[in-house]
Each structure stands twice: as structure tokens, then as C-alpha cells.
Amino acid sequence: xxxxxxxxxxxxxxxxxxxxxxxxxxxxxxxxxxxxxxxxxxxxxxxxxxxxxxxxxxxxxxxxxxxxxxxxxxxxxxxxxxxxxxxxxxxxxxxxxxxxxxxxxxxxxxxxxxxxxxxxxxxxxxxxxxxxxxxxxxxxxxxxxxxxxxxxxxxxxxxxxxxxxxxxxxxxxxxxxxxxxxxxxxxxxxxxxxxxxxxxxxxxxxxxxxxxxxxxxxxxxxxxxxxxxxxxxxxxxxxxxxxxxxxxxxxxxxxxxxxxxxxxxxxxxxxxxxxxxxxxxxxxxxxxxxxxxxxxxxxxxxxxxxxxxxxxxxxxxxxxxxxxxxxxxxxxxxxxxxxxxxxxxxxxxxxxxxxxxxxxxxxxxxxxxxxxxxxxxxxxxxxxxxxxxxxxxxxxxxxxxxxxxxxxxxxxxxxxxxxxxxxxxxxxxxxxxxxxxxxxxxxxxxxxxxxxxxxxxxxxxxxxxxxxxxxxxxxxxxxxxxxxxxxxxxxxxxxxxxxxxxxxxxxxxxxxxxxxxxxxxxxxxxxxxxxxxxxxxxxxxxxxxxxxxxxxxxxxxxxxxxxxxxxxxxxxxxxxxxxxxxxxxxxxxxxxxxxxxxxxxxxxxxxxxxxxxxxxxxxxxxxxxxxxxxxxxxxxxxxxxxxxxxxxxxxxxxxxxxxxxxxxxxxxxxxxxxxxxxxxxxxxxxxxxxxxxxxxxxxxxxxxxxxxxxxxxxxxxxxxxxxxxxxxxxxxxxxxxxxxxxxxxxxxxxxxxxxxxxxxxxxxxxxxxxxxxxxxxxxxx
Amino acid sequence: xxxxxxxxxxxxxxxxxxxxxxxxxxxxxxxxxxxxxxxxxxxxxxxxxxxxxxxxxxxxxxxxxxxxxxxxxxxxxxxxxxxxxxxxxxxxxxxxxxxxxxxxxxxxxxxxxxxxxxxxxxxxxxxxxxxxxxxxxxxxxxxxxxxxxxxxxxxxxxxxxxx
Numbered sequence: 001x002x003x004x005x006x007x008x009x010x011x012x013x014x015x016x017x018x019x020x021x022x023x024x025x026x027x028x029x030x031x032x033x034x035x036x037x038x039x040x041x042x043x044x045x046x047x048x049x050x051x052x053x054x055x056x057x058x059x060x061x062x063x064x065x066x067x068x069x070x071x072x073x074x075x076x077x078x079x080x081x082x083x084x085x086x087x088x089x090x091x092x093x094x095x096x097x098x099x100x101x102x103x104x105x106x107x108x109x110x111x112x113x114x115x116x117x118x119x120x121x122x123x124x125x126x127x128x129x130x131x132x133x134x135x136x137x138x139x140x141x142x143x144x145x146x147x148x149x150x151x152x153x154x155x156x157x158x159x160x161x162x163x164x165x166x167x168x169x170x171x172x173x174x175x176x177x178x179x180x181x182x183x184x185x186x187x188x189x190x191x192x193x194x195x196x197x198x199x200x201x202x203x204x205x206x207x208x209x210x211x212x213x214x215x216x217x218x219x220x221x222x223x224x225x226x227x228x229x230x231x232x233x234x235x236x237x238x239x240x241x242x243x244x245x246x247x248x249x250x251x252x253x254x255x256x257x258x259x260x261x262x263x264x265x266x267x268x269x270x271x272x273x274x275x276x277x278x279x280x281x282x283x284x285x286x287x288x289x290x291x292x293x294x295x296x297x298x299x300x301x302x303x304x305x306x307x308x309x310x311x312x313x314x315x316x317x318x319x320x321x322x323x324x325x326x327x328x329x330x331x332x333x334x335x336x337x338x339x340x341x342x343x344x345x346x347x348x349x350x351x352x353x354x355x356x357x358x359x360x361x362x363x364x365x366x367x368x369x370x371x372x373x374x375x376x377x378x379x380x381x382x383x384x385x386x387x388x389x390x391x392x393x394x395x396x397x398x399x400x401x402x403x404x405x406x407x408x409x410x411x412x413x414x415x416x417x418x419x420x421x422x423x424x425x426x427x428x429x430x431x432x433x434x435x436x437x438x439x440x441x442x443x444x445x446x447x448x449x450x451x452x453x454x455x456x457x458x459x460x461x462x463x464x465x466x467x468x469x470x471x472x473x474x475x476x477x478x479x480x481x482x483x484x485x486x487x488x489x490x491x492x493x494x495x496x497x498x499x500x501x502x503x504x505x506x507x508x509x510x511x512x513x514x515x516x517x518x519x520x521x522x523x524x525x526x527x528x529x530x531x532x533x534x535x536x537x538x539x540x541x542x543x544x545x546x547x548x549x550x551x552x553x554x555x556x557x558x559x560x561x562x563x564x565x566x567x568x569x570x571x572x573x574x575x576x577x578x579x580x581x582x583x584x585x586x587x588x589x590x591x592x593x594x595x596x597x598x599x600x601x602x603x604x605x606x607x608x609x610x611x612x613x614x615x616x617x618x619x620x621x622x623x624x625x626x627x628x629x630x631x632x633x634x635x636x637x638x639x640x641x642x643x644x645x646x647x648x649x650x651x652x653x654x655x656x657x658x659x660x661x662x663x664x665x666x667x668x669x670x671x672x673x674x675x676x677x678x679x680x681x682x683x684x685x686x687x688x689x690x691x692x693x694x695x696x697x698x699x700x701x702x703x704x705x706x707x708x709x710x711x712x713x714x715x716x717x718x719x720x721x722x723x724x725x726x727x728x729x730x731x732x733x734x735x736x737x738x739x740x741x742x743x744x745x746x747x748x749x750x751x752x753x754x755x756x757x758x759x760x761x762x763x764x765x766x767x768x769x770x771x772x773x774x775x776x777x778x779x780x781x
Numbered sequence: 782x783x784x785x786x787x788x789x790x791x792x793x794x795x796x797x798x799x800x801x802x803x804x805x806x807x808x809x810x811x812x813x814x815x816x817x818x819x820x821x822x823x824x825x826x827x828x829x830x831x832x833x834x835x836x837x838x839x840x841x842x843x844x845x846x847x848x849x850x851x852x853x854x855x856x857x858x859x860x861x862x863x864x865x866x867x868x869x870x871x872x873x874x875x876x877x878x879x880x881x882x883x884x885x886x887x888x889x890x891x892x893x894x895x896x897x898x899x900x901x902x903x904x905x906x907x908x909x910x911x912x913x914x915x916x917x918x919x920x921x922x923x924x925x926x927x928x929x930x931x932x933x934x935x936x937x938x939x940x941x942x943x944x
Contacts, residue, residue: 284824
């Protein structure tokens with residue numbers, strides 16, 4: 001087999017549609033007789049509902065219906081648990097999931113109370129003002145420590161406290177490690193991650209066909225199969241009666257996998273009830289409070305370390321804000337807990353977290369999904385220890401890297417995918433060396449920095465490492481089919497939100513079947529096209545779906561060769577498959593096209609051999625035994641204006657090992673985008689809540705996404721350690737760019753401003769010019 | 782129910798349209814849902830993200846910050862108008878494709894329109910000038926680097942092709 005496409009920077013199949021304005025996004029779905037919904041959202045964070053009066057809204061011309069929780073009857077039920085807690089002994093987990101419309105009690109500002117259905121969105125929004133709501137306001141629960149204090153208001157009354165979960169995972173004997181250590185260093189860290197804020201918000205269109213008893217739902221979801229199954233169950237119909245289509249989606253980054261959003265369950269019900277299609281598109285203000293966030297953790301962490309810089313142990317106790325409900329289980333805090341171990345040998349680890357209910361929007365994974373928090377803590381601990389022990393920060397990392405002969409490396413704790421956290425493969429030191437060479441570490445530290453400092457410039461350097469668990473199970477599938485016209489169809493169950501699946505998946509097929517990559521038509525995210533699957537999350541699309549696609553392509557290839565062998569009455573070994581045809585080796589004029597083979601594989605008359613399946617097609621599934629671990633190093637040279645604290649990133653390097661690469665161009669794009677989101681998280685973006693649980697900056701004018709002026713040019717490097725856990729050797733890459741950036745910023749800014757010398761430590765993210773001003777003035781200088 | 786309509790006449794991508802619209806209808810909604818030119822995307826409806834940028838008499842404007850009635854009598858240009866007569870991508874579109882300047886593609890139409898106007902005004906921009914011009918359009922996927930490279934290349938191609 002020739003590999004013309006796999007591994008090459010193939011230009012994307014999907015671009016043309018997107019560049020010409022022809023791609024179908026959710027709000028482009030126009031249906032005859034369609035109604036429009038608007039949701040009335042709570043303006044307070046915590047309250048008991050006394051009464052909701054919708055009578056005036058119903059009288060407004062153009063309003064078709066208004067529903068509150070009471071109208072939903074038996075349909076009103078709390079959402080499902082997406083990810084059950086992993087089997088960790090002694091775990092406490094209280095499940096409280098979100099509801100379609102608030103009944104009795106409101107638990108975050110933005111929670112929907114009622115839905116208005118009207119002939120236009122304009123009218124529906126007008127009618128929101130007609131609804132009268134009578135509430136008994138309760139104290140908001142915002143601060144994590146206050147939420148845990150005796151006498152705090154309780155988010156879920158029946159629990160009696162705000163503890164959502166409590167998990168301890170440990171290996172080795174931390175107490176002994178600390179007793180034997182030359183240095184034990186303890187600090188409190190605060191890390192907040194923000195909102196993913198894709199440029200397209202969420203939306204849903206539901207169309208019930210009463211004659212056909214069929215529900216069609218267009219949904220900006222990353223997990224269409226899961227949505228189909230769940231909605232069928234609560235609508236009381238069979239799964240085959242529900243079709244979920246995830247069209248082109250304008251970015252996801254995690255929150256679009258949450259299930260079910262209130263709007264997602266109410267719209268299909270409304271469509272069924274009114275027998276008309278209904279559309280709801282989230283506006284940007286809604287997005288800030290109605291789409292899930294990631295948010296904050298407070299870590300009390302300590303490191304026990306030997307004089308030579310070897311880590312003996314790490315202990316960490318942290319609080320995690322999971323917002324008002326916890327449908328996503330423990331994924332985010334478990335990722336924080338596991339990712340803290342990084343690429344290092346940490347013989348003793350003792351980590352305990354308490355996940356806390358607050359009266360704030362729900363927390364679910366957003367690109368990185370808690371990994372940022374863990375990486376920040378371990379990387380900062382190492383920086384602080386390096387300073388105390390007078391070891392170079394890079395050298396202390398190098399001394400602790402897991403050696404290449406130690407893989408598979410068992411961390412002896414359980415990961416989010418329920419499997420033991422075992423690093424399948426890796427070779428960490430060359431990644432570090434490559435990053436150091438690219439950033440010019442030695443030269444900068446010994447020559448450039450002293451010179452620049454002498455000129456009065458505040459320039460710093462930073463290097464941060466991470467390991468990312470990717471490509472988790474359970475499974476994905478793919479169906480590859482040669483069409484009668486010779487084009488190849490590939491369908492898979494995952495959704496796509498810009499990752500280039502229409503191209504990278506086509507590359508896998510094209511090589512196997514000897515067709516051009518543009519001759520492969522990829523369909524993702526339509527449950528009528530492919531029935532099974534889990535979804536796009538945890539950097540798993542290429543790993544899990546990619547391997548299913550490869551397997552299905554190989555089966556189709558064998559079928560094509562077998563059929564052609566029958567045509568030519570020759571051995572399959574004497575045939576080559578290329579350029580859309582199968583020919584006899586060395587006699588290119590003796591060929592049969594894939595198109596003809598596809599038609600032969602589906603005879604319209606005559607008899608076939610017993611057991612014959614029609615078509616040149618195959619459906620295959622792939623489920624990895626556990627996730628595969630990618631790793632990388634980011635390095636940065638940064639200049640800080642000591643007066644304004646404006647940053648200028650002078651150089652940014654990412655060296656990354658995500659195993660075998662399908663398309664380096666798409667991979668680079670994933671890294672660029674991840675770093676940009678990481679930079680936003682580290683320095684520009686902050687969800688600012690007041691003590692009443694009100695989000696004070698719910699607009700893109702106030703919540704600052706980085707622009708083209710803030711994001712530097714990045715230099716990328718790669719190493720490739722193939723994963724032994726899947727035939728293609730792929731590891732996930734989607735989240736890698738975003739993960740270590742906070743740690744890098746804290747280190748780089750400290751270094752640039754020589755804060756260690758002044759006894760000032762940066763132990764929190766996000767930073768910002770104003771926050772840096774506060775932190776660096778603490779000592780009165 | 783029939784809201785009070787205002788008759789407007791305008792040209793979009795060289796095609797004349799005549800419609801009755803409610804005074805409060807946003808131009809972005811009018812283009813997308815009345816004229817079915819859905820290539821113009823809406824990201825914030827507050828004029829920040831730039832996704833809905835179109836050209837009004839050649840100048841880039843946020844279509845979410847204008848009412849449709851204000852566009853009456855004007856010449857509008859949207860992403861649907863960029864493609865050549867025989868279906869070929871124009872230099873900006875082609876460069877975005879070559880340089881992987883788009884991922885989800887949602888912000889792309891707005892960026893193409895902003896850059897169409899900018900490169901006309903400044904055919905030979907420095908990277909910083911280009912980044913400043915691009916900074917009114919938010920992209921959450923790409924980190925901008927490939928967009929910047931694409932637009933510098935498009936500018937170069939257009940300069941080379943210019944008489």
C-alpha cells in the first residue's frame with residue numbers, strides 16, 4: 001500500500017463550503033411553519049420560586065405557547081449522569097443533575113424558568129418581559145471555602161451540605177517521603193479556567209413529523225448518538241424514531257458535549273406538542289450563563305524533595321467548584337488529580353479533593369478539562385523548589401523525568417476512563433531538549449537576558465512540561481462504502497466542530513482504497529447515517545474513530561481485491577489497487593474500476609454464493625483498552641512592561657509528541673488554537689462573579705478573548721512515539737496546546753520581573769495587568 | 782399578526798431586492814432569514830466578534846449593529862459574492878485554504894469581508910498592520926497565525942496580479 005496521504009499536510013476537503021458561505025450551521029436550518037423559542041432566565045442565583053404568572057405573555061399577539069416546569073408534567077425530570085464516578089474505593093458522590101425548567105428552586109443566575117414559543121424570535125423575546133416572577137431570594141453560594149463552612153446556604157437542601165463529592169487517591173507513603181525530604185514546600189494555589197466561548201453559540205431545531213412519527217433534531221452537540229438515545233427514552237419513542245443531526249458546528253471545545261441542556265430537552269417536547277418545528281439559538285449573553293463553564297479550584301499542595309532536586313512525594317488537598325449541578329460526574333477534578341503527576345517520577349502521591357456545589361453555572365470539561373489546574377500546581381511547585389535548592393528550573397524537571405525504559409509506566413491511581421493511569425509510551429527527554437534548543441535556552445539565560453536586563457528591559461524565560469491522557473474509550477465505529485460512481489463514502493458517529501475530520505479521516509481511507517482524498521465523502525454526526533458511537537471529547541476523535549476507519553478501509557480493500565481476482569481469474573497477490581481501479585501488476589491496461597466493482601458487488605439478477613454480503617462496504621469498531629498519553633513541552637520568552645504590566649511574547653515554542661501524525665497541517669492548527677485559548681486563560685479571560693453570583697462581564701466586550709494582537713507566532717516541533725494501544729499508533733492532540741500555558745505564564749512573568757528575588761510568588765491564574773499590579777505591590781515597593 | 786412594514790430596496794452582491802421589513806429587524810437577520818444569505822454569521826449581536834461583517838458601499842460594517850431599513854438604497858456585499866463566475870475561489874479564499882486559515886469556519890466569512898476591504902485600502906500591509914486590522918474579528922480555533930499568513934500571501938498574490 002502506498003501512503004500518499006497519511007502523514008501528509010493535505011488541504012482540507014471541507015474548506016470550500018466554509019469559505020463560500022455554503023456550510024449548514026444550526027441557525028441556517030429553515031423549515032416551513034417554524035416557531036421560535038426564547039427562555040426566561042433567572043436573574044438571581046439562588047431563590048425559591050413562589051409563583052410564575054405567564055398570562056400576560058400568552059395574550060401577546062404572535063405568542064403561541066408559554067411553558068413552565070408545571071406544564072411539562074411527567075416529562076419534567078432531572079438529566080442523566082453522563083460519566084459515572086470511576087471505581088475508586090471510599091468515594092463519596094452525590095448526584096444532582098440539571099432540570100428542564102426550574103421548579104420550586106433556582107440554583108444559578110441564568111437557569112431557565114419558562115419558555116416562550118412565538119412566530120418570531122423578536123416576539124418571543126418581547127413576551128419575556130410579560131412574565132411575572134415572584135421569588136424568595138436566598139443567599140448565594142459563590143466562594144468555595146465559604147460554601148463548606150458551617151451555616152452556609154445549601155444549594156441542594158436535601159444534602160444538608162454543599163459537598164458534591166469527596167475522592168482520595170494515593171500511592172506510596174507520603175508521610176515517610178516528607179520525613180525523609182531535605183525540603184518540604186507548601187503553598188496555596190488558585191487556578192480558574194474560563195468559558196470556551198466558541199464563536200457560534202449553541203442552538204437546537206426540533207421537528208416532529210406526526211404522520212411519520214419521526215423526530216428530527218439539529219443540535220450543536222459533540223455527541224449526537226448519546227443525544228438521540230437519551231431523547232428517545234424521555235420522549236417515549238424508539239431510538240429509530242429519532243434522528244439527531246450535528247451539522248457544521250462553529251467550535252465546541254467541550255461544553256457542547258454536555259447533556260442535556262434544558263433547551264435540548266424542552267424543544268423536542270414542544271415540537272411534538274405543537275406539531276410544528278421549533279428553533280432556539282442561544283444569544284451571546286445567554287451563552288455566558290447558560291452554557292457550561294470550567295472554573296476554579298483551590299489547591300493546598302506540598303512537595304517533598306531531596307537536595308538534588310528529586311521528587312520524593314506530593315500531597316494535595318483541593319476544592320473544586322462544580323457549580324449548581326454535576327451531570328458530568330468527576331471528570332474535571334479527576335483529570336486535575338491525575339494530570340498533576342505530569343512526566344515525572346513521583347514515588348508518593350496523596351491527593352484528596354472535595355467537589356463543591358455552588359449557585360453558579362454548571363462546570364463541565366472545557367479543552368484541557370481540569371488538566372490545566374493540575375499541571376499548574378506541579379509545575380509551580382517545581383519552580384519554587386528549584387529556587388529554594390538553587391537548581392536551574394529546567395534541570396530540576398530533567399532530573400525527575402520518567403526514563404524511556406520505564407514504559408508502560410503505572411501511576412497506581414485511576415483515571416477518568418476508569419482504567420488505571422498507566423502511561424502507555426513516551427520518550428520525554430528529547431522533547432525537552434528539542435524545546436530548549438528551539439527557544440535557545442542556554443544562550444538566552446547566559447547571554448541575552450543579562451544584556452537585556454542591563455538595558456533595563458524585563459524579559460523572562462519559561463519552560464513547562466505536561467502529559468495528557470487522550471484517546472479514551474469506550475469505542476467508535478465507521479462504515480466505509482464504495483459507491484457505484486466510484487466515490488467512497490465514510491460515515492462515523494462522532495460529531496465534528498472544526499477539527500478537520502472531513503480530511504484527516506478521508507486520508508486514512510484514501511490510502512487504503514487507492515483513491516484521491518477528495519474522492520472520499522465524509523459524514524459525521526448524523527445518527528441516521530451511523531447508528532453507534534460516543535462522541536468527540538478527550539482528544540479522542542483521531543485515535544478511536546481513526547482506527548475504526550482504518551480497519552473498515554482495510555476490509556473493503558480486501559473485498560475489492562477479492563472481487564477483482566474473480567474478474568481476472570487471478571490471485572489477489574497479483575493485483576494492485578490505485579487511482580480508483582484494481583489492475584494486474586505490471587499490466588496497467590488490464591484493470592477494473594472501483595465503480596464497476598461496487599456495481600458487481602450488488603447484482604440485480606442471478607444467484608450469489610451463500611453467505612455473500614452485498615456491496616463493497618464494511619463497518620468496523622475500535623475500542624482501546626485504555627487512554628494513550630501524549631506529552632509535550634512549551635517554552636516562552638516574554639517581556640513585561642514593569643509599569644503597565646503589558647506583555648509581549650517574544651518567542652513561543654511547542655514541542656509535542658502525539659504519536660503517529662495523520663495530517664501535520666491540521667495538527668499544527670490544533671496546537672495553535674490550543675495555545676491561543678491557553679493564553680486567554682492565563683492572562684486575559686476571567687469570569688468575574690460578584691458575591692451574589694452575578695456574572696459581571698457577560699459580554700465579549702468585557703470577557704476578553706485574545707485577538708490577533710495578543711497571540712504570538714508559534715514555532716512547533718514534534719517527536720513521534722507511536723502508541724502501542726492502537727494499530728495506527730496515534731495519540732490525541734486536541735487539548736495539548738491549552739494545558740501548560742498558565743504554568744508557563746506564571747514562571748515567565750516571575751522570571752521577567754525577578755519576583756523570586758523580591759519574595760513574590762505567582763500562585764494563581766488568571767493573571768492580568770491589574771492583578772499583577774496588585775500582586776507585585778503587596779510588599780509596598 | 783402583521784407587523785408594520787417598511788419598504789426597502791437594496792442591492793446585495795449585485796442582485797436587487799425589494800422587501801417590506803419591520804423597523805427593528807437587524808440587518809444580519811434580514812440577510813440570513815429573509816434573503817436566505819446565511820453565509821453571514823452571527824456571533825454576539827453586540828458588535829464585538831466581527832463574524833457578521835459585510836461590506837456596505839465597500840466599507841466593512843457589523844450587520845448586527847444595523848437595522849435592515851438603514852441598508853435601504855445601499856450596495857451590500859457578503860461572503861456569497863466572493864466566489865468567481867466559474868466557481869473559483871478568489872485570492873483571499875484560496876489563500877485561506879492553502880494556509881489552513883480556518884477550522885470550524887464560523888468566523889471566516891466575517892474575516893474575509895474585513896480583509897477584502899482592508900487589503901483594498903492597504904495592498905501591502907506589514908504583519909502588524911494586518912494583525913491590527915484583523916483584531917476586530919475574533920477567532921477561537923486558529924490562534925490567528927495561519928489567517929495572518931494567508932492574508933499576507935493573498936495580498937502578495939493580488940499585488941502580483943495587479944496591472
